[in-house]
Amino acid sequence: MDGEFIIVCVTVPLLLHKLQNLLYYESKVPVGEAIDQLERIRTRLRDIERINLDIRYQFWVGFLKELQDLEDVIDNLIGEIELQRRNDSLKIMSPLICLRPLHGRIGLISKKLKKIITTSAKLFMELENLGPTTDKELALLEIKSCFCHLIRLQSLTEEESWTLFCKKAPIAEETTRFKENILTSCGGSPRTILIMEGLLSTTKRPSVIEHIIDRDILKLCYQDLSSQMKVCFLYFRLFPRAFEIPIRRLFHLWIAEGLFITLPDEENMASEDLAEDCLKLLIRRNLIEVTKVRLDGSPKTCRMPTTIWDVFSRTAVILGHFHFHKDIYRYDNRDLYDIRRLTNYAANGIDPQFYDHIQYLRSYVSFNTESSGKFLDALVTPGGFGLLVVLDLENVYKPAMLSETVGKLLHLKHLGLRRTFLDSLPRSVGNLPYLQTLDVKHTNMTTLPSSIWKAKKLQHLYLNENNFDMSFKRTYTGSEIILQTLSGLFIGNKNVVKSYLYSLRHLRKLKLTFYSKSVEGIASWISELKALRSLKLRSIDEFDRPATLELDSLITHHELLELHLVGSLTRSIESLCAPNLRVLTLSASKLGEDPMPILGKLRYLNCLRLFRNSYLGEDMTCRAGEFPQLRVLKLWMLEHLEKWTVMEGTMPLLKELEIRLCPKLKLREKLPLTLKDVVLINMPDGFVECVERVLVNSFVKKITWRFTALPVRLIALLLLLFFGISQLT
Template sequence: MASTEMQGGPLYPTSEVSALVGCEDAERELVSRLLDSTEENLSVISLVSEEAVGKTALARHVYKRLDIRQHFQCRLWVHVREEFAYKDLLLIILKQIPIRLLKDIELMSEKELRQLVFQTLMKFRFLMVLDDVCTEDMWFKLLRPFADATNGSRVILTTRHFNVASEADPWSCPLNLRQLTEEESWVLFLKNAGSRRSPENSSDLNNFREEILGICLGLPPAILLLGGLLSTIELSDWSRVIDRSQFGEDKSALLNIVALMSYNELPSALKPCFLYLALFPKAYEIPKRRLLQLWLAEGFVQLSPDEASVPIEDKAKIYLEELVSRNMIEIATRKSDGSPKTCRMPCFLYGFFLPKAEEEGFLHVHHCRSECTYADSEIFKVQRLADQFGVSKSHMGNLCAYISFKAEKQGTSNSEIGTLLKKIIKGRDRVLLKVLDLEGVYKPQLPKKLGELRNLKYLGLRWTGLDSCPASIGDLPCLETIDLKYTSITTLPSSIWKAKKLRHLYMNEVSIQKPSRVVSSTNQLQTLMGLFIGSKDPKDCGLGKFTSLRKLELTCHSESMEETAKCISQLGNLLNLRLRSRDPFGQPLYLVLSPMKDHQSLSKLYLFGVVADDDIGYLPRNLKILTLSMSKLEEDPMPALGKLPQLNILRLFSDSYLGSEMTCHRGHFPKLSVLKVWNLKELKQWTVEEDAMPQLLELEIRRCEKLESSDGLEQLPALKELILTNMPQEFVANVRQGLGRDILLTNTWEFSPLFACKFSSAPIF
């Protein structure tokens, strides 16, 4: 395939290509020192190398291991950016500690934050990762209060500077990571470049072995980039790329040259999508949802004439897949089904492409400048907004996008956003502004004339704590995405449906006034999350008219449940449904499932509410992911659920089943890979018959406190991970004894509630 063409490739893989080849000994040593029970004092283990050899990748891999998660009661990851102040790092740490909701921590003084961090963190055996530490003073400030800790807490520190590593803990020998050997380098390369090759031509790759090893010099990032690049082009074109890469052994320039080569070989449509990630701070985990919709709002994703029937959101996902397969974007976290949840630009690329993007005029990122004053010119005020709120401005010269990254209360200074928006509305930039993403900015003041931003496509107000939204929001003719998730907004005017191009609407149980007439936007709506119907007729909200809906979340009462189910049955494109039936006090009410039994496209279903035992058989047949919560089933649901032929993930949450016995029958659940059983308070006996759940990889049982025995777990042939949380010790001992083979068994106990919210005024969901 020519390098200028896009290839769809496979969907997101379930695991990334390993960047840990050659680090096996270092991993064993690191894990051994982390779990060393003979060393109770706090110790710092430094991963050090001047070159990019996978320090962060190794730390992240170990950080996520189940045995590490089991051993440490609290884990914290801090990427130490040079521009961070000490207070910034304290806030990052506090938001990761499993403590009850803290109010207004952003308004605390540095001294108060330091004391709070010490008082709370000392209650836990913790693991803290300090990633990419450049200077000694910052880690010294962070760790000095814990010098006397004697509960086995540990710190992993990654750095390029040997002096930082030697000073961090004089009694702990740093782990010096090395470059890969030629054999290790080739193994890693084949895992990348060979991933898209058929077996019959994979041997041809060996013809290029010597040249490729000479280019990459044992550096994993260079191997990953070059492998990702060559995997997308025909073997006949490899020589052209490799010949351009003969630039000697200057390791400091190696990564930059390979990175630039990878960028230059990108299809033109992917170049702005990739550079756009430089808008976000280094190591920032970008929600996939946010990134894809920003790409769409910026106009980076276009459909060809023969793709007219393809949802443009699917094309954006293909763009992301392609960049991931080229190792130019890395997946940070994943959902339970293996699909990406957050992503980021690899750190070794960020330092090169941020200045390149600014140099090309694609974007300009403003940093704190003490000389900025509010009385300066308009463009200087734009800079000051960036100083205050971590905002980046894309497309330098034309004000096209503002994106916020901070989530701190800034007091009355947030009114400056309102002032700036008013100036934009009065000036020429009102025609150019396409993206206004204030996610995390606490209660920004939005002007009443917001509707005059005529070309605005994306309005992001997630986690802002806003109580209301201007009625003029419906006057935005180009608006495609509105994100009001995790705000205090409870109602929206019917004028919202005047936004004729609206495709994605995110809310938290928001009522929308009945539209005076059905407008064309309802036919384009793809996502409708957080609609509150209550006891109203769902047709009053136009629910049956949203024929293009693919993702729907709504809350209703029993009185409106049957009509709601009938409307849902008419949404033939619906893939993902979250349906709640509850009273005003949050108590579950009855769900009606029978109208949805023949739904063909629905593959992911979350149900909160009481389900009659006779109705469990009405679940759509093509479900792949099913979650039941508060269903209060009295008869064993497993015989019916086990007959769903495509079911891959099943989650039985609190009070979904009230009985004492549960059986998974022979031949049932043929494709189930993940099963979570939580808070089934009356369950005493669980039997798994032979040949049931043959593909089950992960099983989690949590807070089933009466469960005495489980027969047949040892017969699950594919089981790799068994996670037990707050389970009776006798049950744990019986399971451990009965397994009799190499299954990773993790037994943990929960501590206080782990809820943490960015703003105390925003609801927790």
């Protein structure tokens, strides 16, 4: 078995038969286990079917071979749970703990484990092939039987193993000849089976199959990676165990580290494209798991499975790729000068006695708020400048950022300050000649220092609805600017477009909020940005209400994949339909004619969201053959919509439907039977009953908010305050 199990928190009870929906739709377990062990788990839960669970939060604990690691993981586990309990949302929760302890060693960790097991918690122990002594070992924990239940999970049979192996991809004839060797090597472990299948499906060395019988499958899969991909794979060890890493963050770190250099035959590919190809291969080989997806189905966050993390953790350290806060205490002083990457997620920070040994540090990722200012000061020697390339403090609350110190980090390429809630940014940031990525989203900053526009290497700028500082000198923008990402900029001055934005010609991602009356030329500027892949625009008036949104045609924007528009459209929706759109969101568009006949012709559209006042008509029709790739459809607060006709043959791939606060809506035809997940929020009972009759094999979730009697406009305002503008628009 895989040696991977879940620690979650228990809140509002749910019936046990909803376990399947939790596994599939909450994406809290690896796909392989969710599919192939679901029935096995359900069978073994028959004795405890009175237990009702609502999985909201999880920790991951892996299989440990060394005794000393047992104490370390329990210490880390206690720290993680205590950290999460600081959040108000988790204070009422109790941990559900699943473990697979080593034979004969469970008593050694009982004292520490009891710190996090209370009478309100449930302890599930997953034990494999431990014989009759397991019950005795279980008794060593001294946990009352009413709070402890034993679940035994068996390995897959050979037939089950081969079925799982063949599910992922067609099997070549040569692979079939080695069926017996493959099954022997995998030993009934779903994780190993998936890794084996990923290796044989993607390897460029056909002879690799000859080595499967006498080699460790996981290590063989690693050795088959290219040198570049090995470094990218081991980079996941920089993050805590089971940490869900945003793809955005991972790519920027990879690129800042210089892991992707465009070769002559790849001159048409950006570094982000190379990073994406690398991640796709790691995911295909089942070495990395996708934990959350975006609207278009692409990965949003990912993680290294804990079983794999445990195996390669030591490999990354031995190869000198990383050092960790707790490890530096074990090194001889001479070895500390070789530290290139350091990650710190200890609660008490790094001991100042080691500050003299980090002068050659290139990357620093921190997950705590202690001593960040002193640590940065230590990076800058009296006689020179820090060599730091990556400084990632994402989620660290208000770290000390002294302008004098930051300005001396002249090699810095990546500065990650997202969710730090800093009030201001040091002006010296503009003096960093190699800065490529600056992320200040979800901070308290309202403006940026004008000096930031001197950073000529800047490629990715993530803001927090920041105002544009018009005090900058014209000389700052004298040369071509290579900015590719500009997200979260607020424009309140019409001179901004002509003075600065026209110099941005290479943007791939753009997110703007602006006053409709103060912006001139923005439509013509956007029409020239042919490399755009993601465009999000919000036009507002002085009271922050959606206003008129003027745009030129986007039909020639062949690279545009994602379009979000908030504001009343002055042009036909047809002129805004870029041919390769994957995701389209409209809000306050005030369309008078049914947009579905036009939108249905978008061949690659897989997510469509029509939010409040995007359509003011009463009828909406989806005809046969339209929306061939649509998978997600959301209709929110369409007050006037009464008739929705869904003809047979339309939306053949639709999986998810969400309808919210459409009080007059009636269904005229059947819904696509491919639907798996339907969410109806504050919808009339008659409509809900109709949907449930039509979709007998789908999961239909009805949600009713208490303030249903309030006017729709007031409900919209409350939603805006609760979810924030970004969620509704």
